[in-house]
Amino acid sequence: MSEEIEAWAVRLAEAVTPDEAVLAPDFAAAFVAGGADRADLFRTSGAVPGAFDTGGVLAVFPFVLSAAMAAAPAIEAFFSSGVTSVPGMVKDVIGLWDRYRHREVTQAKEIPLGSEPPYQALDRMFDVIEAELGRAGMEPDQRDLLTYRIVRHLLDDLNGTREFIDAAAKAPGR
């Protein structure tokens, strides 16, 4: 795994799950390696006799990486949809986040979904990442907050995001 991906993982963890930043390089390396290494990140084994088992604890960051990977097509679609200013778009994420959280109210009035392809791709990114975190068993409140932070960081740290996705895509899946 390249140093750039390692640094990207640490920055992502610091932004999303700061408690787990210390293991971010290990988690990212295992995810990129794929196969059994990646599977280890998501194991929910039974209790080990004599172990200090406290009920199937799992770290969150592996699911963040998984969500980033799952959002790869949406990220690609977003950038191939004619976006010219990434920093400007990052600022717009905040507005989009508000719209996403209150979509029933604002959908019709403000930015109609489907009328602007970049927003549509971003919206899909939110959906995919939130669904992936949901599969990890996270509570809706935690999911909402993490989704926003992940999307913002993925777009903010674009080179690292792309390098991570390219590297992880080459590995055998989990």
Next chain:
Amino acid sequence: MPPWALFWLVTSLIVVPRGVPEWRAALFDLIGVTPVTVDAGSGSGVLRLLDVVTLVQPALLTVAVAAVLAAPVRGRIVRHTFRLKAAAQPSLVQIVAFVHVIAPEVAVYGNTCRTDFRAFVYPAGYRRTALAVSGDLVLLWHRDRAAAEAVIRHELSHRGRADTLLLGVVSPLEAVLRRWGWILIAFVIVPVLVAWVAETTDFFRQVGAAGAAHKASQFLTLILPGLLWLLLAATARVLGAITLPVAASWSAEFAADQEAANRAGAAALTRGLATPRRRGRLRWLFGFITHPPVALRRALARAGTVPQALAAVSVYPVAWLVQLLWVMAEAAAMDAGRQAGLAEIVRDERAGVAFWAQDGWAVWVAALAVTLAWPAVTRSWRSAVSTGSTAHRAVSDTATSKEQ
């Protein structure tokens, strides 16, 4: 604390000869040595599969003995299964340094990518212990150092009681219980239904379709209730068989908690136990096979080391009463399955309890003797089962007193 797992293993092996005739008959029947009776019907051969349920108990005992005898092999399997490696990650190196202050001879291996457990000790030989550390412990090490140290102290305290060697007996129990539903389907439900279908087919050949109403009635009033009672009896029998080793495992956990609370503080241990759950109900239930409920452990940690010690001493004797309940449940289910009346069931239960008391008193006296004598033999036991554990206790005591 007496090593109840060893006590269970020894007392179970002593009474093995009493179970041999039943197990031998079941085995011979299963493999076809015993001939099928002439009038048993064309599908009766498949009923031999019911013997598998009878053989679960001796199979568990055999695997338990093998797990202890093959401890070094078990250690290598654990290391391979959990993909444990020597510490390279900086935080893991710090953890190793802490472990070696308390127990220099304990090898420490880790897999920082696994976060579904915190740490556990496993045999690296008959008297040698290794500690497995996960990414979750590394995270705890950074979040709450005292809690992480309590977890490590809990684990290291297992080695002084030979839990590392003996608690391997619990693994097969968990494996069987996880698959118990499938075992019942494959070796009880399917054979009974197949035998009934075969017998019904024979019946129709003899009397024609006119017998359909009789067979439907027979299925609903005889076969189905009988099958349900059989399933209950088989389940009660297996639960009765695992109750004592489970209690032995719980006792070991309570004792390790007590030692960790003693050295690292009850508050740190409680925080070490306070982690979110993210597992299904069945997984949560199976967790009780090897560990007492976290809520109970936390309550005992808060209550102090005396209640923890009492729990560690008493959980195994109390389990005899629980085992009695399973024995009674099995007997009642068997009686109900052969449509015995209530009076007959009550009579059988009374006889069963009397037999249980008559059968168990020698073991209870032995358990009492072991419990009373244990304080006098603890030091010898520790030095016999673990390399350097007595010296490490001294080092650990010194470290604790310096901390205080």
